[in-house]
Amino acid sequence: MKKILHIIASPRGERSHSRHVSSYFIGKIQGMHPHLQVEELELNPATLPVFGKPGVFAKFKSGAGVPLAPDEREEWESAKAVWLRFQSADTYVFSIPMWNFAIPYELKHFIDLITQPGWTFGVSDKGYEGLLRGRKAFLSFAAGGNYDLPETAGFDFMRPYMRFWCGFNGMESFETTNHSTNQSIDHDAVLRECKAQVDDILLKNYKAE
Ligand SMILES: Cc1cc2nc3c(=O)[nH]c(=O)nc-3n(C[C@H](O)[C@H](O)[C@H](O)COP(=O)(O)O)c2cc1C
Numbered sequence: 001m002k003k004i005l006h007i008i009a010s011p012r013g014e015r016s017h018s019r020h021v022s023s024y025f026i027g028k029i030q031g032m033h034p035h036l037q038v039e040e041l042e043l044n045p046a047t048l049p050v051f052g053k054p055g056v057f058a059k060f061k062s063g064a065g066v067p068l069a070p071d072e073r074e075e076w077e078s079a080k081a082v083w084l085r086f087q088s089a090d091t092y093v094f095s096i097p098m099w100n101f102a103i104p105y106e107l108k109h110f111i112d113l114i115t116q117p118g119w120t121f122g123v124s125d126k127g128y129e130g131l132l133r134g135r136k137a138f139l140s141f142a143a144g145g146n147y148d149l150p151e152t153a154g155f156d157f158m159r160p161y162m163r164f165w166c167g168f169n170g171m172e173s174f175e176t177t178n179h180s181t182n183q184s185i186d187h188d189a190v191l192r193e194c195k196a197q198v199d200d201i202l203l204k205n206y207k208a209e
Helices: 017-032 053-064 070-087 105-114 158-168 187-205
Strands: 003-008 037-042 091-097 121-124 127-130 136-142 172-178
Touching: 003 017, 017 091, 017 136, 017 172, 017 187, 053 070, 070 105, 091 158, 127 158, 136 158, 136 187, 158 172, 172 187
Parallel strands: 003 037, 003 091, 091 136, 136 172
Antiparallel strands: 121 127
């Protein structure tokens, strides 16, 4: 393990619950890998290029080997720069707040930039194949409510989507959820539970150097 990329989808900085647990995970893993490089990517309009009509045309054209127009090339190369930054890491940490029962739009934007055939996944006669095999992603979720109850589980489109996206692209994912952050419950108890889950995930799935 050489480099962690911490992808931050919460704009709440130090007050972010998802980021709090990610910081704990990163601190612990740095203890296991003293030479580990940690890079942060805060997702916001300044860090993500536009992927509009030229980008979409470029996506289909490059798959078919058709030359790109200048505006298509520009958007495609900008998306590729984001992908190359992602590819340069071998381990990932995602800080993910629930927004309207799903992931924040900037994280979806990021996913739409990098999830391209030949980059994160391959396509062949046999179907789709994840190209990120051997890489691990720690997903630190936070939600105002609790979606582990029978009556609310069906409202959660955040965790199933992220689990699927990781698996589709070949990554193994591990997760914790800092839940009920908008409710008056014992938040320290939930945080302690998340940290215990992190300790367990690290013990069982991440080897020390
Ligand atoms: C735009 C927006 C939409 C939200 N939608 C939901 C939601 O659908 N369900 C929920 O339980 N909490 C929702 N919340 C609350 C957040 O999930 C909660 O505050 C969480 O702790 C945020 O994570 P963070 O502290 O890492 O930013 C929403 C918050 C924002 C800002």
